[in-house]
Amino acid sequence: MDLNDIQELIKFVAKSGATEVDLEIDNIKISIKSPAKKRRGTQDEAPMVIHQDLTQVPAAITTLPPTIVNTANTEKNEIVEEKTDHLLTVKSSMIGTFYRGSSPETPPFVSVGDEINIGDTICIIEAMKLFNEIESEVSGKIVKILVDDSTPIEFDQPLFLVDPS
Amino acid sequence: MFSKILIANRGEIALRIIRTCKEMNIKTVAVYSTADKESLHVRFADEAVCIGPPSSSESYLNIPNIIAAAEITNSDAIHPGYGFLAENANFSKICGENDIKFIGASPAMINGMGDKASAKETMKKAGVPTIPGSKGIIKDFEECKKLALKIGYPVMLKATAGGGGKGMRLVWKEENLEDSWDSARKESKAAFGNDGMYMEKFIEDPRHIEIQIIGDKTGKACHLSERDCSIQRRHQKLAEETPSPFMTPKLREEMGNAAIKAAEAVKYEGVGTVEFLVDKYRKFFFMEMNTRIQVEHPITEEVVDFDLIKEQIKVASGIKISGQNYLPQLHAIECRINAEDPSKDFRPCPGLITNFHAPGGHGIRIDTHVYSNYMIPPFYDSMIAKVITVAQTREEAISKMKRALDEFVIEGIKTTIPFHQKLMLSKAFIEGKYTTKFMDDFKM
Numbered sequence: 366m367d368l369n370d371i372q373e374l375i376k377f378v379a380k381s382g383a384t385e386v387d388l389e390i391d392n393i394k395i396s397i398k399s400p401a402k403k404r405r406g407t408q409d410e411a412p413m414v415i416h417q418d419l420t421q422v423p424a425a426i427t428t429l430p431p432t433i434v435n436t437a438n439t440e441k442n443e444i445v446e447e448k449t450d451h452l453l454t455v456k457s458s459m460i461g462t463f464y465r466g467s468s469p470e471t472p473p474f475v476s477v478g479d480e481i482n483i484g485d486t487i488c489i490i491e492a493m494k495l496f497n498e499i500e501s502e503v504s505g506k507i508v509k510i511l512v513d514d515s516t517p518i519e520f521d522q523p524l525f526l527v528d529p530s
Numbered sequence: 531m532f533s534k535i536l537i538a539n540r541g542e543i544a545l546r547i548i549r550t551c552k553e554m555n556i557k558t559v560a561v562y563s564t565a566d567k568e569s570l571h572v573r574f575a576d577e578a579v580c581i582g583p584p585s586s587s588e589s590y591l592n593i594p595n596i597i598a599a600a601e602i603t604n605s606d607a608i609h610p611g612y613g614f615l616a617e618n619a620n621f622s623k624i625c626g627e628n629d630i631k632f633i634g635a636s637p638a639m640i641n642g643m644g645d646k647a648s649a650k651e652t653m654k655k656a657g658v659p660t661i662p663g664s665k666g667i668i669k670d671f672e673e674c675k676k677l678a679l680k681i682g683y684p685v686m687l688k689a690t691a692g693g694g695g696k697g698m699r700l701v702w703k704e705e706n707l708e709d710s711w712d713s714a715r716k717e718s719k720a721a722f723g724n725d726g727m728y729m730e731k732f733i734e735d736p737r738h739i740e741i742q743i744i745g746d747k748t749g750k751a752c753h754l755s756e757r758d759c760s761i762q763r764r765h766q767k768l769a770e771e772t773p774s775p776f777m778t779p780k781l782r783e784e785m786g787n788a789a790i791k792a793a794e795a796v797k798y799e800g801v802g803t804v805e806f807l808v809d810k811y812r813k814f815f816f817m818e819m820n821t822r823i824q825v826e827h828p829i830t831e832e833v834v835d836f837d838l839i840k841e842q843i844k845v846a847s848g849i850k851i852s853g854q855n856y857l858p859q860l861h862a863i864e865c866r867i868n869a870e871d872p873s874k875d876f877r878p879c880p881g882l883i884t885n886f887h888a889p890g891g892h893g894i895r896i897d898t899h900v901y902s903n904y905m906i907p908p909f910y911d912s913m914i915a916k917v918i919t920v921a922q923t924r925e926e927a928i929s930k931m932k933r934a935l936d937e938f939v940i941e942g943i944k945t946t947i948p949f950h951q952k953l954m955l956s957k958a959f960i961e962g963k964y965t966t967k968f969m970d971d972f973k974m
Contacts, residue, residue: 459595460579460580460581460595460598460599460602461598461602462602492594492597492598493598493628517603519580519599520564520579520580520581520583520589520595521564521583522580
């Protein structure tokens with residue numbers, strides 16, 4: 366796989382809308398993370414290639430498409446259309462930068478599958494140099510986290526999907 | 531020059547600012563409340579950030595949210611437009627503290643000109659003609675009575691923290707003075723939390739003529755001539771024109787120089803407007819100074835051929851002005867189209883615009899943020915479009931305005947287009963013989 370192939374792959378990932386792709390071809394491991402598009406009118410940003418292991422460059426490029434493991438959606442491998450009608454959406458009441466934990470070293474406040482109660486700290490939103498701990502106004506189970514760590518968010522932006530049952 | 535400007539406003543002015551920024555290759559960030567999701571300014575900006583729910587206080591007036599939006603988008607300047615935070619000294623200060631250039635006046639300037647009583651004193655000291663009246667705030671009723679006798683009735687009692695006509699009383703005779711003094715102070719305290727009053731001679735049947743000025747960081751200012759804004763209803767302007775039909779070259783020179791004196795006295799930086807009242811003898815008196823871009827700025831743009839938003843941005847980035855004054859080369863008129871029913875006392879009519887077709891052609895300019903199938907939200911002011919016509923003579927500008935208004939289609943809501951059509955046919959307007967009393971006698 367040469368640089369051109371990698372560039373083509375990056376473009377493919379960006380177009381596919383997938384947010385995270387891990388790829389293994391022969392002796393090469395490539396991991397691509399695409400930042401989620403938050404705001405209307407934002408230019409398409411090139412996904413960041415954050416991890417590349419080139420142990421050996423193969424002589425020929427395979428014509429078969431490589432197996433792409435898409436980790437962006439559900440735990441299962443197939444894309445399941447989730448019934449979200451009964452789920453509550455926790456939306457942002459602030460503008461700033463969303464953080465899942467209080468620092469890069471500490472674990473996130475909540476993860477998918479966690480049970481939360483009203484008043485539990487679920488994330489931090491940083492604005493104007495102030496770190497605001499956001500408390501949950503609902504109780505239930507975290508079904509999905511809709512925003513990546515360290516991304517800018519706006520008012521009313523959906524952050525978490527919670528199952529109140 | 532700035533690389534990214536956040537526009538802290540909505541509606542037609544937000545779009546107006548975005549257009550100039552695009553021409554200057556400056557990236558734009560729109561902010562919007564949830565009610566303005568489908569607004570044009572949101573669509574045409576490079577980036578947009580939702581900053582709150584529909585209510586203005588929680589969105590367009592929400593300083594922390596707007597600063598946060600500037601932060602996450604890395605904007606290096608904020609343009610406040612007009613209204614909302616445009617003359618909020620606190621906002622100007624906070625922008626500075628957060629390393630964001632506020633494209634408007636400094637906190638000191640806003641405070642200086644916002645306090646009407648002290649603004650007047652500043653102008654007096656600078657040699658700008660002011661309306662005869664009290665020296666600052668009136669101490670007590672005794673002083674009030676003595677002053678009224680000295681100035682001569684009729685007198686106007688005004689609240690120093692006032693605006694929008696609140697805390698104002700017109701007194702024709704001495705026997706009404708005490709009552710008016712008490713009720714004006716009460717009203718002012720309730721509306722602004724401050725019952726300080728000052729007094730002025732009441733100018734009968736004045737014209738409201740304002741001068742556009744621009745000042746740079748070196749303290750130099752120049753003027754771009756006048757706008758006649760006498761057609762007002764409850765102190766809200768309905769239509770404006772330049773040059774003023776009441777103007778003479780001599781008066782323009784005197785008023786222009788007075789406006790420059792006013793601007794340079796406070797070392798004004800940016801675009802601003804000095805408002806004057808002009809009596810029937812063509813004596814003019816300082817009324818107030820607005821430290822922002824005004825709604826009616828397009829008519830000046832059309833007759834001097836300058837993009838005032840561009841000049842405003844240039845000055846804010848440190849570029850010096852030419853130092854020249856600019857006189858009108860053409861004649862321009864603006865009609866403000868509001869979502870109001872002129873036959874029902876200008877009652878607001880928000881709602882869905884089912885059909886929208888703007889007029890066009892030579893000498894017609896439309897500044898608007900609405901379009902077919904746009905839902906006018908009920909949370910903000912009712913202005914939906916400005917029709918501006920420009921021509922070589924006043925007669926032709928009026929003729930173009932008549933034609934443009936006839937062509938303007940806005941269906942689904944009531945608008946003030948019928949009012950403006952009637953205005954263009956009114957004898958007093960056609961003859962240019964109108965004062966701020968005009969709307970008192972006008973009947974739909």
